[in-house]
Amino acid sequence: MTSAWRMVVGAFGLVALAIGFLSVVFLTAPAAPGPDLARSKNSAKGLYALSIAPEAGEPRQGELHAWVVTVKTRQGAPVEGAAISVGGGMPEHAHGLPTSPEATAYLGDGRYRIEGMKFSMPGWWQLKLGVSAPAGTDEATFNLVL
Amino acid sequence: MAGGLLTNLIAAATITAALAGCSEADFTDAEKRTIVSMSLSALAPLASDPTNSFADDPGAAALGATLFFDTGMSRDGNVACGTCHKIDRQFQDDLPRGVGVGETNRRTMPLAGVARDPFFFWDGRRDSLWSQALVPLENVLEHAGTRTAYAHYLKRRFGERYERIFRPLPDLSTLPASAGPFGTPAEKAAWAGMSDAQREGVDRIFSDIGKAIAAFERSLVHGKTRFDRFADAVAQGRAPSAEDALSAEEGQGLRLFIGKANCSTCHTGPRFTDNHFHNTAVPPVAGLPADRGRIAVVDEVLADPFNCVGKFRDGGEEACGELRFMQKSSPELVRAYKTPSLRNVAGRPPYMHAGQFATLEQVVNHYATAPKSVEGESEIHAVALSEGERAALVAFLKTLSD
Numbered sequence: 056m057t058s059a060w061r062m063v064v065g066a067f068g069l070v071a072l073a074i075g076f077l078s079v080v081f082l083t084a085p086a087a088p089g090p091d092l093a094r095s096k097n098s099a100k101g102l103y104a105l106s107i108a109p110e111a112g113e114p115r116q117g118e119l120h121a122w123v124v125t126v127k128t129r130q131g132a133p134v135e136g137a138a139i140s141v142g143g144g145m146p147e148h149a150h151g152l153p154t155s156p157e158a159t160a161y162l163g164d165g166r167y168r169i170e171g172m173k174f175s176m177p178g179w180w181q182l183k184l185g186v187s188a189p190a191g192t193d194e195a196t197f198n199l200v201l
Numbered sequence: 202m203a204g205g206l207l208t209n210l211i212a213a214a215t216i217t218a219a220l221a222g223c224s225e226a227d228f229t230d231a232e233k234r235t236i237v238s239m240s241l242s243a244l245a246p247l248a249s250d251p252t253n254s255f256a257d258d259p260g261a262a263a264l265g266a267t268l269f270f271d272t273g274m275s276r277d278g279n280v281a282c283g284t285c286h287k288i289d290r291q292f293q294d295d296l297p298r299g300v301g302v303g304e305t306n307r308r309t310m311p312l313a314g315v316a317r318d319p320f321f322f323w324d325g326r327r328d329s330l331w332s333q334a335l336v337p338l339e340n341v342l343e344h345a346g347t348r349t350a351y352a353h354y355l356k357r358r359f360g361e362r363y364e365r366i367f368r369p370l371p372d373l374s375t376l377p378a379s380a381g382p383f384g385t386p387a388e389k390a391a392w393a394g395m396s397d398a399q400r401e402g403v404d405r406i407f408s409d410i411g412k413a414i415a416a417f418e419r420s421l422v423h424g425k426t427r428f429d430r431f432a433d434a435v436a437q438g439r440a441p442s443a444e445d446a447l448s449a450e451e452g453q454g455l456r457l458f459i460g461k462a463n464c465s466t467c468h469t470g471p472r473f474t475d476n477h478f479h480n481t482a483v484p485p486v487a488g489l490p491a492d493r494g495r496i497a498v499v500d501e502v503l504a505d506p507f508n509c510v511g512k513f514r515d516g517g518e519e520a521c522g523e524l525r526f527m528q529k530s531s532p533e534l535v536r537a538y539k540t541p542s543l544r545n546v547a548g549r550p551p552y553m554h555a556g557q558f559a560t561l562e563q564v565v566n567h568y569a570t571a572p573k574s575v576e577g578e579s580e581i582h583a584v585a586l587s588e589g590e591r592a593a594l595v596a597f598l599k600t601l602s603d
């Protein structure tokens with residue numbers, strides 16, 4: 056093999072390597088960054104630390120189900136006797152929740168049961184929780200993707 | 202030379218692709234997951250109905266089938282459930298609006314899979330299959346009968362069967378021949394003149410009629426279609442058999458359906474419905490009474506004596522979540538109508554809640570152009586779809602037929 060040929064093959068090899076490297080980078084890079092899916096966060100004004108969890112396993116599309124919302128002060132003390140309002144919807148579809156969920160029970164230790172949740176479509180949903188307690192009124196928005 | 206070879210190769214590849222139609226290899230992994238989720242194979246088993254103790258009682262289902270096809274279950278003896286819900290026509294009637302004793306204001310809905318709905322009718326004005334079945338029996342444009350007339354008829358014709366399944370019948374001999382809350386003024390007066398116990402006894406029989414018909418309707422299911430066989434091949438990672446493969450046009454329609462055209466947003470899952478109500482700017486029909494859809498029936502379903510929280514429900518009140526937590530006042534309910542299943546849709550024009558559109562092409566054009574709603578806000582946004590893309594969507598919809 057002449058040195059000229061060796062250079063050509065080598066150049067091809069380098070280009071192939073570069074393409075391979077770029078495709079690995081491209082294929083493993085995250086797609087469009089999705090919404091923040093954290094299930095624990097501070098409320099907008101910072102009055103409360105909220106966390107949410109489905110009561111009986113991850114929700115399935117179209118099924119009525121319940122969530123447990125835990126409300127604590129920023130110092131970690133459970134908040135009792137809070138009034139919880141529930142709203143939300145699909146920001147990409149500009150519609151609200153298909154049901155009107157309600158906080159139906161206080162379970163102790165700052166935990167409240169939210170009944171009547173339903174996600175009727177696949178996609179990005181928002182759950183907006185309002186909290187009114189002696190420390191003040193605040194709210195937090197959680198994102199869920201089905 | 203080389204250019205000619207390349208051209209030939211491209212031509213050969215194009216022909217091969219066209220002949221092969223649309224293989225499962227053409228879809229992305231995300232598209233494949235959506236396709237698999239819409240297969241009939243992905244349908245969960247039918248849940249029990251704790252509000253109807255007789256829902257899965259074969260005797261009740263058999264009596265329900267008898268009642269469903271019995272024209273004796275009407276004022277003039279000419280109308281049965283099966284008059285509009287025709288057994289050989291997907292349990293619908295091919296008319297823009299159903300015709301019982303008179304012409305109704307709504308398109309007759311097909312019944313396959315109906316037991317899976319949380320709410321019934323195009324506007325969801327009943328919350329159980331058994332309470333739904335009672336409404337047409339008393340509607341003056343449908344069966345037009347009365348509650349005591351149905352109780353007398355049931356006792357006379359099917360008393361023994363009824364008692365074997367449900368409960369002993371009360372003495373009906375002193376009750377008016379025809380009385381009920383929705384009859385003529387004389388029939389309403391006769392109903393008002395009955396004692397509470399008498400009315401409750403008749404209501405109990407009436408609700409059992411609904412529970413028998415519901416038990417029968419639970420047996421009405423969708424059959425597998427070419428789409429399902431294609432989707433099952435996708436699920437198993439194999440090529441569909443030649444007769445189940447989608448053509449290039451059908452495959453394009455499927456990709457649009459779950460992608461750019463946004464159809465599967467509402468027409469989701471194995472039944473192609475989200476079981477919810479949407480304003481999609483379907484125009485009103487001239488000459489029909491004002492129709493505001495879901496918002497107009499919220500109070501009606503909450504006040505229905507046969508609803509889930511009423512005394513005729515079997516089982517516990519924990520089964521009543523859909524009614525308890527239903528949306529009651531959102532502006533989104535104005536002119537909102539149920540998302541219908543699209544299974545077998547090509548075989549049952551005309552379309553929409555009052556038969557507004559004669560063809561699937563018209564339906565697709567409506568959703569592509571997204572006109573404004575006459576009242577409330579439409580949830581639909583216009584999508585630029587070429588003639589070919591619209592035709593592809595229609596071609597795909599035809600694969601949803603048995």
Ligand SMILES: [Cu+2]
Pocket residue numbers: 145148150176178466
């Ligand atoms: Cu949505």
